Amino acid sequence: xxxxxxxxxxxxxxxxxxxxxxxxxxxxxxxxxxxxxxxxxxxxxxxxxxxxxxxxxxxxxxxxxxxxxxxxxxxxxxxxxxxxxxxxxxxxxxxxxxxxxxxxxxxxxxxxxxxxxxxxxxxxxxxxxxxxxxxxxxxxxxxxxxxxxxxxxxxxxxxxxxxxxxxxxxxxxxxxxxxxxxxxxxxxxxxxxxxxxxxxxxxxxxxxxxxxxxxxxxxxxxxxxxxxxxxxxxxxxxxxxxxxxxxxxxxxxxxxxxxxxxxxxxxxxxxxxxxxxxxxxxxxxxxx
Amino acid sequence: xxxxxxxxxxxxxxxxxxxxxxxxxxxxxxxxxxxxxxxxxxxxxxxxxxxxxxxxxxxxxxxxxxxxxxxxxxxxxxxxxxxxxxxxxxxxxxxxxxxxxxxxxxxxxxxxxxxxxxxxxxxxxxxxxxxxxxxxxxxxxxxxxxxxxxxxxxxxxxxxxxxxxxxxxxxxxxxxxxxxxxxxxxxxxxxxxxxxxxxxxxxxxxxxxxxxxxxxxxxxxxxxxxxxxxxxxxxxxxxxxxxxxxxxxxxxxxxxxxxxxxxxxxxxxxxxxxxxxxxxxxxxxxxxxxxxxxxxxxxxxxxxxxxxxxxxxxxxxxxxxxxxxxxxxxxxxxxxxxxxxxxxxxxxxxxxxxxxxxxxxxxxxxxxxx
Numbered sequence: 044x045x046x047x048x049x050x051x052x053x054x055x056x057x058x059x060x061x062x063x064x065x066x067x068x069x070x071x072x073x074x075x076x077x078x079x080x081x082x083x084x085x086x087x088x089x090x091x092x093x094x095x096x097x098x099x100x101x102x103x104x105x106x107x108x109x110x111x112x113x114x115x116x117x118x119x120x121x122x123x124x125x126x127x128x129x130x131x132x133x134x135x136x137x138x139x140x141x142x143x144x145x146x147x148x149x150x151x152x153x154x155x156x157x158x159x160x161x162x163x164x165x166x167x168x169x170x171x172x173x174x175x176x177x178x179x180x181x182x183x184x185x186x187x188x189x190x191x192x193x194x195x196x197x198x199x200x201x202x203x204x205x206x207x208x209x210x211x212x213x214x215x216x217x218x219x220x221x222x223x224x225x226x227x228x229x230x231x232x233x234x235x236x237x238x239x240x241x242x243x244x245x246x247x248x249x250x251x252x253x254x255x256x257x258x259x260x261x262x263x264x265x266x267x268x269x270x271x272x273x274x275x276x277x278x279x280x281x282x283x284x285x286x287x288x289x290x291x292x293x294x295x296x297x298x299x300x301x302x303x304x305x306x307x308x309x310x311x312x313x314x315x316x317x318x319x320x321x322x323x324x325x326x327x328x329x330x331x
Numbered sequence: 332x333x334x335x336x337x338x339x340x341x342x343x344x345x346x347x348x349x350x351x352x353x354x355x356x357x358x359x360x361x362x363x364x365x366x367x368x369x370x371x372x373x374x375x376x377x378x379x380x381x382x383x384x385x386x387x388x389x390x391x392x393x394x395x396x397x398x399x400x401x402x403x404x405x406x407x408x409x410x411x412x413x414x415x416x417x418x419x420x421x422x423x424x425x426x427x428x429x430x431x432x433x434x435x436x437x438x439x440x441x442x443x444x445x446x447x448x449x450x451x452x453x454x455x456x457x458x459x460x461x462x463x464x465x466x467x468x469x470x471x472x473x474x475x476x477x478x479x480x481x482x483x484x485x486x487x488x489x490x491x492x493x494x495x496x497x498x499x500x501x502x503x504x505x506x507x508x509x510x511x512x513x514x515x516x517x518x519x520x521x522x523x524x525x526x527x528x529x530x531x532x533x534x535x536x537x538x539x540x541x542x543x544x545x546x547x548x549x550x551x552x553x554x555x556x557x558x559x560x561x562x563x564x565x566x567x568x569x570x571x572x573x574x575x576x577x578x579x580x581x582x583x584x585x586x587x588x589x590x591x592x593x594x595x596x597x598x599x600x601x602x603x604x605x606x607x608x609x610x611x612x613x614x615x616x617x618x619x620x621x622x623x624x625x626x627x628x629x630x631x632x633x634x635x636x637x638x639x640x641x642x643x644x645x646x647x648x649x650x651x652x653x654x655x656x657x658x659x660x661x662x663x664x665x666x667x668x669x670x671x672x673x674x675x676x677x678x679x680x681x682x683x684x685x686x687x688x689x690x691x692x693x694x695x696x697x698x699x700x701x
Contacts, residue, residue: 221415221417223413223414223415223417224417224419226382226384226404226411226413226417227411227413227417227418227419227478228419228430229383229384229403229404229405230382230383230384230404230405230409230410230411230431231405231410231430231431231434231478231482232405232431232434232435233405233430233434234403234405237434241430242419245421246420246421248421
């Protein structure tokens with residue numbers, strides 16, 4: 044008996060140290076951490092410290108100074124650009140949570156019985172496979188003609204761009220929410236609208252968090268859409284402002300990287316906050 | 332509280348499947364009606380039509396004096412307890428129970444009073460602040476019940492509310508529901524596939540099969556005078572024994588011929604069979620396990636209806652014994668006293684109580700005489 048126990052614990056120890064997998068994970072970690080290290084180091088260096096030798100690239104800065112950050116903030120008109128970015132991302136995210144979840148709900152609950160909803164679903168989701176390059180020129184023309192070649196047009200475009208993915212996510216998640224809950228709410232006296240807001244919407248919290256993170260990340264980092272649609276409006280988003288670091292005579296990496304780090308912070312904070320909401324088993328206890 | 336009236340209610344799905352056919356029933360105020368039947372018999376569909384969760388294809392449904400066919404569930408003044416409870420997982424027990432009243436814009440203090448009263452009745456006082464995920468199965472079941480009670484609706488609808496509970500809890504909740512019915516004086520419609528629940532709870536039982544109502548009657552009448560073979564077999568556990576028999580006349584007396592055996596029938600039953608023109612025809616005879624005995628006293632008393640069979644299975648239940656034996660090409664069960672000397676392999680003589688023999692038409696399956 045005791046020998047058997049020993050054998051079992053030996054097996055357990057073996058499982059704990061899965062070397063190939065550990066090495067693979069370490070390699071994966073390096074591919075993530077190394078660029079991050081480079082970004083941070085370069086953001087703190089002076090242009091004079093940028094050499095072509097390996098040791099020069101990898102070395103830590105001689106003085107840790109925030110001067111790059113200060114300068115980058117000035118060059119990009121940081122606070123205004125940040126405000127614009129926050130505005131666009133925030134509104135897009137809000138619209139996505141409301142509109143896309145409603146669409147997902149309508150589609151998910153009617154797909155089984157209605158050809159119309161089934162067709163709509165496939166039509167919407169097929170939008171995922173249309174590359175932006177194809178849409179770009181028509182969109183530029185259309186927004187200009189509709190006089191929304193500005194922040195409104197950008198937000199509108201984003202709301203449509205993220206619709207396929209979000210509707211797919213929401214309608215998929217709704218399969219986990221039992222229809223009996225809605226029936227119970229109907230019997231309890233709630234209309235479909237009230238049922239949605241009081242019962243279904245709160246229950247989709249994990250999916251809201253996922254959708255919020257994906258949508259926010261995409262809009263926050265996007266250069267192309269604001270570049271082609273609202274470049275003439277005099278408004279800059281952070282990624283747009285950061286384009287100034289690239290000139291035809293060269294790129295100021297130190298300032299650019301400092302600026303990238305600054306732009307990354309708000310998203311990081313948002314992600315940490317949203318991540319907490321993505322918890323499994325929220326519908327536990329609803330039905331047996 | 333109010334009565335209900337279902338007139339020629341039917342449900343036909345777009346694919347042509349008829350789940351419920353011509354359902355007629357008058358339910359009086361404060362009745363406890365049970366819909367019982369095997370899976371897919373249309374009992375849940377009927378309940379859902381009453382709730383307004385399914386459209387009624389044909390017929391008229393009245394709650395009180397009001398036709399409610401086209402009313403939304405919220406306007407029907409009903410409350411429903413679902414099979415899987417359907418509690419709102421993001422709300423506390425209190426909010427779950429208060430939800431229905433909030434939707435009806437009831438003043439806050441009234442809601443509070445109603446919820447606390449229901450919680451007291453159901454022994455949920457200590458759990459009001461918990462979420463459904465922190466409750467056990469039985470507690471969730473009680474919350475689902477509480478959610479219905481606080482609304483004080485005209486009619487309670489319960490869709491197999493006990494089927495997710497373990498056996499012991501089910502018996503306990505069954506008594507609680509019976510007590511609740513007395514206490515609230517409510518009209519309850521209760522769906523179940525468990526005939527024990529049906530027999531113990533209902534004031535009247537509706538037995539359904541394939542969307543058709545087989546019989547509507549009190550538990551006692553259903554048990555003693557089933558309308559047809561299906562009801563006879565469905566109600567009662569272990570189920571009624573059936574065997575084919577030929578009606579014959581011997582010395583002015585009507586008897587049943589089963590293989591080589593002759594079973595003498597009481598005069599009233601014989602007359603009914605003759606009047607129906609069954610002489611010489613094959614009928615189905617039915618007898619409940621508890622009306623078969625192996626005791627000497629009964630063998631002497633019912634000497635005209637004694638059969639013999641070899642015991643195949645011996646089931647000790649504590650208070651009694653079920654003996655399974657082969658007779659007339661069918662498996663029969665006798666519920667006898669635990670003191671029986673019979674064991675597996677014994678050939679035993681059994682006496683059938685002739686007054687308790689039910690006779691059914693073989694083709695129409697309807698009861699001829701009880």
